[in-house]
Amino acid sequence: MFSSVTEFKASFLKKLEMTHGTSFAESTKREQFQTLGLMIREYVSTDWIKTNEQYRTNGQKQVYYLSIEFLLGRLLRHNLMNLGIEQVVSEGLNELGIELDDLEEIEADAGLGNGGLGRLAACFLDSLASLSLPGHGCGIRYKHGLFEQKIVDGYQVELPEQWLRHGHVWEVRKADDAVEIPFWGSVESYHENGRFVFRHLNAESVTAVPYDLPVIGYETETVNTLRLWSAEPSRFTANVDILKYKKETESISELLYPDDTHDEGKILRLKQQYLLVAASLQSIVRSYKKQKRSLLDFHNHVSIHINDTHPALAVPELMRILMDDEGLGWDEAWNITENTLSYTNHTTLSEALEKWPIRIFQPLLPRIFMIIEEINERFCQKLWDKYPGDWSRIENMAVIGHGEVRMAPLAIVGSHSINGVAKLHTDILKEREMNSFYQVFPERFNNKTNGITHRRWLLKANPRLANLVTESIGPAWISNPEKMEALLKFKHDSAFLEKLGDIKTANKQKLAEIILEKTGIAVDTASIFDVQVKRLHAYKRQLLNVLHIMYLYNRLKSDSDFNLYPRTFIFGAKASPGYYFAKKVIKLINTVAEKVNNDPAVNEKLKVVFLENYRVSLAEDIFPAADISEQISTASKEASGTGNMKFMMNGALTVGTLDGANVEITELVGEENIFLFGLSASEVLDFQRNGGYYSREYYHYDQRIRDVTEQLVNGFFPDTEDEFTAIYDSLLDHNDQYFVLRDFASYVDIQERIGDEYRAKDAWLDKSLINIAKSGFFSSDRTIREYADEIWKIAPGHKK
Template structure:
């Protein structure tokens, strides 16, 4: 990075700032000067034309305290000079970011320590959320908002001639997840801290997160995501809590012998609650070799062999598997999952035993209270091996009897299912488990044998049912069904939307539901309003706060219902419209700068951003684009609403069809965007490298949210909720949480189309013939023929034959069957958008009725219905107020 060069007054002021520890406001005489003087002397300072300045003029929620602003600058100065050992001549923007991050982190430390001390003193029931993925995004601005110091920090940076928006771009997203699963986990951690629940997140510290996506000639190209290349200001290593993880070896009557050992090193990340003193912990594990060198090789001059075993051990947490709803039986993935489970369970048991010994009790006798003090939530099947691991610890190491250990196990675990796709359910080859985890295979066999005895007793004579409910599957090879293990070993099983929970009870887990119906629940997903409204859309948040008389809604999203009467207020709707207009203008500038595409900010922003997968039906969106394009070409005077159609998302590297869909989107965009007959009426943009920080930009600018998966395939979705809260209207099928969104806002305020789940099932049962729809709809036929014949890719006319052939022969997700209904829904969108008053009325209804979709509500339900956990409020320490101030 090149150093930031400053001249004149700015340079002199920054020199003084970097050579003293005193709080200085050297720019105060310039801040009030004319815009021209500021621009001349402070080229990076916020100006009336800059996004930060516009936000500053709109935002009146927190008037920064001058003494705090001065203290921020002093802290910034201290970290730049003493922590980073830099001055203005060599400091980069990354250094300025780190100084800011360390300044904000200082405000977390006192609360973080006091939170853990409070939990130690009170010994509440703790919640442990185990997930292979945590898609946290950036930490700086989120921490600022939750701590309530965003105004002071932004003002201090402004006075120093720095832009917060520029500095936050220096922080790499912590992309330790593939998509919705990891983003949900991040929202849950935020809500648990905000609700003062004593909770911990446990995951893996991947050296490389979800890959960075570039586009070359329209094709996705994956690059490593080196999110740790500059280090991170937000982690704290805890080598004193390293634990050994065992693999391979052999299982004998008296134990697990001759294993290979890898050490698990914990790294802790603070999770601050909003508007309280709670700072919870996310603990991520990193694989370390127990021996730096094999000296026998090193002494013989073989340096490479000396470090080889170290590299192999540390490969376990080297990279996140970029899988997408498809189970891949890779040994490294199995080792990652067990590594997380073993390290986490050892840590939980250690913490539990510490408290028991403190109380003067014996560890073994105390395990009867384990499930009264510990609740473990399995985020999908990836951590299901934790069930076998806890049994291993309790039976083999703590010497409990099987029945006693099993009662502890089932009382502790709960399992969340996240998928309806059969190919996404984990099934591990027994041969692999036997080689990597021989003792755990024995334990799972025993669990299964006892389970099948219960099935036989409950359903005597139903041999087929016994086979269906066995953890061990015989065909096409002997495999372990990890979802079944998770169900059997848990006291609660939940889906993530009402329709999803109903489907799993009548389909994929029907036998288990019939055996233990009380075990099954629904917990509709949610999003945190802190990041997904208060942080990413401050202008809209300010309007809401002004109308509601404060920011209480940020912790109770149901309060937005009070906005419903304003759906008839032209003045309020105009303010909402103005915010959306500014957000669209800002995002249009971003697109031109980053993607080289100039779009009309007055157009309707039609957005579909999510993982690229056939069931999410980005391909149907493309068919709409082509049909719209053909209509414009056939009738240039057609009265239409100009559209900017934005599609973003990553395809799993091995998912050929998804990668071809990306190529098709880009090929169609090349034709549409360069056609002079079309102009600004239609633009198509593929958003490269979609991630949390990009979502924070595009979601507030969106008019229409595309949620068009085939009914019965999307478990819930959370992107739909984020768009709803930010004033976008939804076009979607009755799938996942769309159903509950429709129930909340009513049919008049959402664009629902397409087949329902029963209609899909009936169509497939009767024999779906996609070619019939192709032949009967001329517009659909023309669009598919253009793709097939190479109209959008003349240099490789046969490139998309695989896509079109599959559509016409199988069309697994019924795009062609829903195409006509989709087109009619899009026409309704156009008609409503032309009536601004009606559109804005619908927008206000959606914002006002998004309260149900707060992750705070979801977590409250988990805590009450599944975990039996209660808030453990961390009091403000009046004797340490200085720690809480800058």
Template sequence: MEISKEQFKKEYNRALTSLYATEVHDLTPLEQYITLGSVVKEYTAQNWMQTKREYQQNQAKQVYYFSIEFLPGKLLKSNLLNLGILDTVREGLADLGVDFTHLEEVESDQGLGNGGLGRLAACFMDSMATCDVPGNGNGIRYRHGLFRQKFVNGYQVELPDNWLRHENVWETRRENKAETVRFYGQVHLEENEEGQIVPTYRNTQDVLAVPYDTAMTGYENDTVNNLRLWSAEIPASAEVDYSSEGMRKSIHNISDMLYPDDSSYDGRMLRLKQEYFFVSAGVQSILRYYRKLGVPMEHLAENISIHINDTHPTMCIPELMRLLLDEEGLTWEAAWAITMKTCSYTNHTIMAEALEKWPEHMVAELVPRIYQIICEINRRHIESMTLLYGAQFTWRTSIIQDGIIHMAHLAIIGSHSINGVAKLHTEILKEKALHDFYLAFPARFNNKTNGITHRRWLLLSNEGLSDLISDYIGTEWKKKPNELYLLKAFKEDSVLLDKLEQVKLDNKMRLAEYVKETMGIEIDPHAVFDVQIKRLHAYKRQLLNVLHILSLYLKLKEGPTPEQEMVPRVFIFGAKAAPSYSYAKEIIKLINAVADLINNDTSINNKIKVVFVENYGVTLAEKIIPAADISEQISLVTKEASGTSNMKLMLNGAITLATLDGANVEIRDKVGDENMLLFGMQEAELYHFYDSHSYHSHDIYNHNPRLKRCLDALVDGTIPNIEAEGQEIFDSLLKYNDEYFVLKDYDSYVAAQSRIDSLYTDRKKWNQMSLLNIAHAGEFSSDYTIMHYADEIWNVHHNKNL
């Protein structure tokens, strides 16, 4: 948009007078931020209205992206960038005596997601708007995020993440768009006056789903899409008595917290309730919109695409069937054909525990009509598949097995498209994890490698690098990120390489200052910043990283060796463990204990420092990623579906230290082995161990003195204050045979790490590797991912000029 600095200042002053009836210097930073947010929201409003109007008038096919998580981060700077007025606003605020950076700090990270799943959904919302894809997000407006992480004596402690304690200036409550969601009760199929069999509900608990809409602005275009998040409230007029505190709390809890503790029956029931809540509200809302178009229901799939992001929203399928059968009066065959054409599903994992399963009795109790429909979908599936493939094959693909409902099976059977999120992941789905389904429905399976929005992860978080790139290749790459490839032409340009090194050093100095201010740890910006930032899970192998750190430390303590001439290293972790995941929390304690040991040992002359930042999230990532030299992507091969931190760190010039897992394979295909640090088993070797049961971690322990010394340190008192945790981790690796092959990959990992010293001291070589990683990172933009979804799954319009 076009706006002058003077015009902005007038509108800002007008807004603060309207909101607070005072002068700008009398406002707190929070009030200044709220004032600015209201102005920016007003700038967006006209395009938001116009976009919705055009979609409806043109009957544009729209995508509805259902996800249990969205993790957009802070929206102020992002909205200003996309509107094209970031510099204008900064300068205007400076004229008014307002420091824009203080306003950035006031804004809360939206507590709507946990990790990669939610961040991917947010990147997709940004890219859909930028690519002119008619797209909508659908999720839950959690009052509290996952949790706010604190470390107390090295242990993770979970505190409430009350991100909505201040006004969320970006959302708009749409009470007139509320929907009613039914839980519990009894459902009987009875004949009505017209002779039709229809469901009759009795004794249901009704919940009002109130939508809060947030504008998703496209980058320097006029498209503004919608993210709709649902809040659970008590219906204004209800037949059931909602006066009891328990009843009111049960409704309040539905949208209170992301991922409530599911270690109890009540916790699992609440998670199931959350899933049906946002699915039912969202699908009802879609049909409400669709009816306004005046198009026959039989053409729904030509106008609407419902995308199921992971298994959490799988009840979209039976809920759409419910509405088509019960409210629209369609036959089963017609409703099923429409549902399959409308719904598509992204699988994000092969991990058994992440492929959701629900006991039949829980689903039958909570959503009895949905349970009836799932049973009928399964009955018909079994009937048709048995004729083709026989009973044994059919049972393996059944939705219901031994009293358990497999949500991934339901998602596959009820969708026209099933995609993995990296080439390796998709091949594993087809050949291993979902092989029977692939044999039955080969045309439905496809790959869509994940992507990231370079606007958030380069233009916003690393302005120095963004400006440097534009100085050399112009600004067209901001809209066409694959043009970062032009940087390859400057591989031998020593001036650019020196400037690239200076940008990285500046970012490292800023991070070092933050770490000193918040943690009291002094780190050397000239050291190698080795970064592992991701959810804490055993398969991501933060444990392998910390064992190597411990190994380096023990070598330094042994006395003068060539390794004492190593380049100083700063190992940076950011991770949360799920509250009920005790093993992950033990690893957090171990990392913090090793950090205390190393950071307070003056005898090693600051050769190693370990930093574990608290409460890792989007805003912290924006500080850490631009400063990273090494990107740790060390999951056990086949376990990480894709990864996106690998792409973000690559985009900012970090060198990837990785197994050939997930999208690391495709990064290698782009940059080449020589511009990464690869290690570890490959897929075939891992599956050989699985098939032969020939892996014995004790053999490695007994024949590798360096590794044995590290493992013994877990239990012999070398590391203070980890008696219980050290023993548990030691036992997991030896007594329980090292489920994620940490010991098997240890030597290979150490060898890859040892290459860093020589590479890093060759500054030209290192900077060339960094430049080439940046040059190839544009190909992992979520803009291109979304265009592939639009063309190959959703069949919707998009801007083909990007």
């Protein structure tokens, strides 16, 4: 149906009529989009079936990537591109009077993630399929995702995300593969044939129904699967409040990250995590058993990856399946579990390492808690043998302690591999945050620096730049992105640099039109587009950015000789609904924007834009247009980052701390092609260990800092009263946990240097070119090859 423009048009018109019972002339854009989506899904179905069949018959080892988030974005054009049929479809639609861009706008961003964690998982799926590796995703089909963000009077307002309002054309419901998941109840144990048998009684059962999405590789016949689970009521039983049960069941897969301030939210999150793990593992084991292979050989054919701590219950659940359902003994089951599971840690923040109160965990998951207790007992015994009498060490490392189940130790103890996501992050885990575990399991710890799929973030998002790269060095970079280094031969080539500059200007113009449409703010495309888009969190220091903008405003107002190169500061970020401080920072950004943008004395030099509801499809317009990439987290706090890689690949220059993958970006491009400032990770860790930082000293000795902090509370912003007192207090009364004031002067200095260097256009474009050329290292293809070879031990299947 996609063999030629003529064939496509005939198939499209026929499919439209058959599917929607309407003529083409009467059809809506949504019906046209749905028709095209169904055609693509049918087109790949043969390869999808063939791929799964091949994995089964060849006995290939497969990996299952368990993640609470998959931030997919729109799939229409991405799938067309990977299948190599985008041009045929675009021309065919054009002849029918339809713009492919218009149909793409109909598609909702799949609301299955929040930020970097979920986007990384989506990039990994793309690379697995594109490298023809046998790997699948397992997640949750959230009905409303995270939330849709609206900015009302400068405040974040959360609305339910309605991405499923019109269905999801890419998914296939597989009701026959549903799995029953038990909660609550009690566990009965008894002897049978010489062994203990455990039975879960009086459980409240929930049905997990899978929805499968095809994951299409780039120019390969491999089509892997993303399986998303939806919670639905099981058959109703007696003595159940049906309406209450139905509501509680459906809420499990309703929202990503429900507020867990209270017990009700904690229970819901635990239900989500267990449903994801139990449904996925039971499905995987069931599929494996159809191959008639011994369960003792399970780990040689299956690898299961725990993405962050949310799926850490995979450890006790796999033990439960192997022992209770399949009759294996503890030692056999533990050997299989350890060798099957691997774990990625994504944080150095202790508050981000999940812990669950036993008083909630034990009654909700009684059999799982029993298994975790046994894991903890055996692990603590092992520690006692290694460190006799060292109660403090054992207490700190225990899987259960101080009335809580600790998910990170559980994942570490039950996995054969624990990896960080950037060299610096992994070093901090080994040397500091998880040093006690590293001493016990040194062979398990390794680094896998994150990556991004260059197919979405350059080939799709920035076709102008992608075409220039292909015209200049040939198409080999699409399959081997590290070949982009060949672009370095165009350094100092004025004709090439001019083309590069024209592309950036065109991308800035496109974003400027979006900004005008969405916000009513007209921005100067000749200004520096300085961009910070990422989840709103105190350690990511959007606050440092906005305090600097306040300083620039003050200086423009007071110093008529201040020759600021025009700047447009662009923000995009969602704050968790219960994260009070983060929401105050969003309000501050919007309050500063209102003051700056409405002051004719400065707004030819300075504009501030907050783009609401930051998401993948918006990011695809932002990254190609950026001149400056803000990666200014407190050193040692950002595990890796992937936004830094997307900006770099699109030619933006990084202003950042030596944190996460910024360290590796610096190593690749050289310090002269990045703008570094602030404390190092070791300096931050030293302050935290030994003290010695007093934020009020910086307040007293730097007039610039004193001015901007006082403006938070002195009525500088009209009608704000005590609006920003929490921010003021965090900086002074709570001693500025993330060293915003300590790094302020250094940040001001580096920003001044940026303005000076931007004036020398060719030199700037040279730096931009070096960043693009060196960005191929950060392709998720490289990352996934490392996971495949060193952790999962999987090999490619067939390719075209």
